[in-house]
Amino acid sequence: MSNFHHYQPAGQAELPTIAINKKLHDPRLYVPSPGLTSAVNVALNLGLPLLLTGEPGTGKTELAQHIAHFFNLGKPLVFNAQTTSVAKDLFYRYDALGHFQYSQTQKATLTPDDIEVKFIRYQALGDAIRLDRRAVVLLDEIDKAPRDLPNDVLAALEDLRFEVPEIGKHYAASPGNRPIIVMTSNSEKNLPDAFLRRVVYYHIPFPDAATLLHIVSAKVEGYGEKDIQAIIAHFEDIRRRKLRKNPATAELIQWAALLRRMEFPAHKLEHPDKLSAQEREVLRISYSVLAKSKEDLNMLHQ
Numbered sequence: 001m002s003n004f005h006h007y008q009p010a011g012q013a014e015l016p017t018i019a020i021n022k023k024l025h026d027p028r029l030y031v032p033s034p035g036l037t038s039a040v041n042v043a044l045n046l047g048l049p050l051l052l053t054g055e056p057g058t059g060k061t062e063l064a065q066h067i068a069h070f071f072n073l074g075k076p077l078v079f080n081a082q083t084t085s086v087a088k089d090l091f092y093r094y095d096a097l098g099h100f101q102y103s104q105t106q107k108a109t110l111t112p113d114d115i116e117v118k119f120i121r122y123q124a125l126g127d128a129i130r131l132d133r134r135a136v137v138l139l140d141e142i143d144k145a146p147r148d149l150p151n152d153v154l155a156a157l158e159d160l161r162f163e164v165p166e167i168g169k170h171y172a173a174s175p176g177n178r179p180i181i182v183m184t185s186n187s188e189k190n191l192p193d194a195f196l197r198r199v200v201y202y203h204i205p206f207p208d209a210a211t212l213l214h215i216v217s218a219k220v221e222g223y224g225e226k227d228i229q230a231i232i233a234h235f236e237d238i239r240r241r242k243l244r245k246n247p248a249t250a251e252l253i254q255w256a257a258l259l260r261r262m263e264f265p266a267h268k269l270e271h272p273d274k275l276s277a278q279e280r281e282v283l284r285i286s287y288s289v290l291a292k293s294k295e296d297l298n299m300l301h302q
Contacts, residue, residue, distance in 0.1 A: 023219040024253055027069035030062055031215055039202035040067065046200065049153070049181035051142075051191075054204030057248020060184040064138035067180060076136040076182070077124035081145040087152035090139075091126030091162040095119040112167035120164060125153070128179040129160055130171040136180045143185040150183075150195040157181065207249060209236065215249060220256045227266035231256050234269040238290060241299060247290040255289045262286065 023029055032040070040063075043050035052060040064076040079090060099119045102110075110118070128135045142150055156162065157179075161172035173179075183199070185191060207215065212232045217225065235255070239246045247255070259266055264282050268275055275283065284301055291297035 023221075024250070025062065025065065026219070027062070027065040029215075029218045030059065030066035031211065031218070032059075032063065032066070033204075033207075033211070036063070036202055036204060039200055043200040044180065047178055049139075049157070049183055049199045051183045051185060051196070051199040051201045052204055053185050053187065053201075055206060055246070055248060056186070057250040058204045058206060059249065060204060061138065061140060064136050064182040067182065068136040071134070071136075071180075073134055073136055073180075076138045077127050077179075078138045078140060079124035080140050081142050081149065083144055083146070085145045085149055087149065087156075090123060090149075090153060090156060091129070092123055092164060093121045094164075094166050095121070112169065116164070116167050116169070120167065125156060125179070126162060126171070129156075129162060129173040132173045132177050134177055134180070136182060139181065139183040141186065142183045143187055143190045147190070147192055150191055153181070153183075154195060154198050209233070212249070212252065216253060216256050219253050220260060222260045223256065223266055228256065230269040231259065231266050234272070235290075238300065243291070243293075243296040243299060245292045245296065247292075251290050255286060258286050258289055 039050060042048075052063065054060055064078075068074060068076045082089075096119075099115065102118070122130060124137045124139070128137050139153065142153075159172075160175065160178065161170060163170040209229075209232055212235075213225070213228055216228050216232065220228070223231070232252070235247070235252050256266075259282075262282050262285075264279065264286070268279065272283075287297060287300040291300050
């Protein structure tokens with residue numbers, strides 16, 4: 001395990017070089033299924049938002065990055081929905097407190113342009129409309145927002161305009177620059193029916209073994225196909241154990257990269273009962289990437 005540094009509280013050692021896997025979120029390596037590809041094409045041709053569901057780690061958020069890269073539209077504009085989000089937050093946020101405090105300490109009168117620079121923060125949909133160019137807008141975890149917000153999104157897309165009354169300005173985009181909207185949700189049950197009727201919906205299933213092999217092979221270097229097949233088989237066995245929170249594709253990639261850094265002989269996972277005591281310990285250490293609770297970690301250690 002020469003590439004894996006050990007923290008020893010009793011002594012001193014150099015910090016390890018951080019093993020950043022630049023391929024992990026590389027949009028060029030995203031592998032959409034045929035069904036997802038079809039859903040994207042339907043949404044693009046109809047000019048409708050694409051709503052994605054699926055368990056965490058199956059690539060919902062990464063799809064927006066992939067589409068933006070594919071069409072050379074720059075990075076996606078991201079809005080992370082919150083339980084307190086309101087319609088205005090889709091477009092901009094106004095720092096009213098900061099503006100008030102400034103006015104109490106400064107004598108100079110601010111122009112609307114000054115206020116805009118200092119106290120207006122444009123959000124994803126607002127930026128897409130204000131800049132009046134094609135862009136991918138990711139509205140992440142839209143199901144977290146209050147129930148009216150999804151319908152507000154659709155109303156905004158119909159108008160492609162919004163006002164900023166604090167500075168007496170309004171912005172509008174041309175119909176030809178309609179943003180490409182990708183929305184993610186952990187459950188469609190919390191979304192209003194009127195909203196669901198006006199979007200293109202697709203549920204991303206968890207990838208099968210063949211797809212996982214393709215994904216991991218593209219994103220983890222140093223292992224051959226047989227090694228990766230053994231890792232995936234062991235990973236699928238872990239998911240069948242009914243953990244409280246199953247690891248997903250992102251954790252699989254990180255786990256495979258960690259095993260490679262620890263120089264673990266992955267092909268031996270085909271016969272885990274034949275692992276040496278040291279190899280079992282390495283495997284136990286690596287499970288901290290896959291487990292997300294004390295109970296799950298204990299189960300994997302059994």
